[in-house]
Amino acid sequence: MSGGVEWGLHCCVVLSGSGEPVPAAKLAEFHDVSPSYLAKQLQLLSRAGLVRSTQGQSGGYGLTRPPAEITVLDVVEAIDGSRPAFRCTEVRRRGPLAAPPEKCLTPCSIARVMDAADRAWRESLRAVTIADLAGEVGRTSGPETLARARAWLQT
Structure with a gap:
């Protein structure tokens, strides 16, 4: 499994409660990863229909479906393909x-x-959703963790 899967999952988790599109550059800065590398993962997620890109001044990325409808397997297959x-x-x-x-x-x-x-x-992997992962972050890192991350991404 490629490292892109991990980055894609992290992005989906932080996007899971974001009401506004988040610029790719902000996601890259937040995760301390190369913007061009992360952009490739976001493009793969977009092609798979898991995230959408909005252009313009307030553009960025957002999930296309509720986080409870996106599985970890969806992200893995979007980034690494579905081959065994x-x-x-x-x-x-x-x-x-x-x-x-x-x-x-x-x-x-x-x-x-x-x-x-x-x-x-x-x-x-099909049994775990992005919503499940976000809930686990709240349980293990504190309920304010994702809220703080989302607030930082909107600044």
Whole structure:
């Protein structure tokens, strides 16, 4: 998983309660990350329909849906794509003792285990929303944390 996923999730959490668009430059400054790097992540989120960009003097980024309707998996797939983490290359059909194709009609045990793990990982990320993450920030860092962050972003 790329580092862009972490930045994208952090941006979505701070945008979750923002009533006004937040400029990309402010988000980059707030997270102490390169503006061009963060802009790339925001563009990916925008292409996936998770955030929208508003142009002009008071422009910036905002969520397109309520935070309870955006999952962590939505953000992961927007930034890193939806391909499985493991791709079987049929190692069992290589080398001096290679299995012939007719003996490889079903996925090998390694591919099955990795596919099951990928499905479980995705289901776990699908079960957590941006609203859940924002609520957790309030519980672990104090209820004023996100309010202070949003106020800073609007200055």
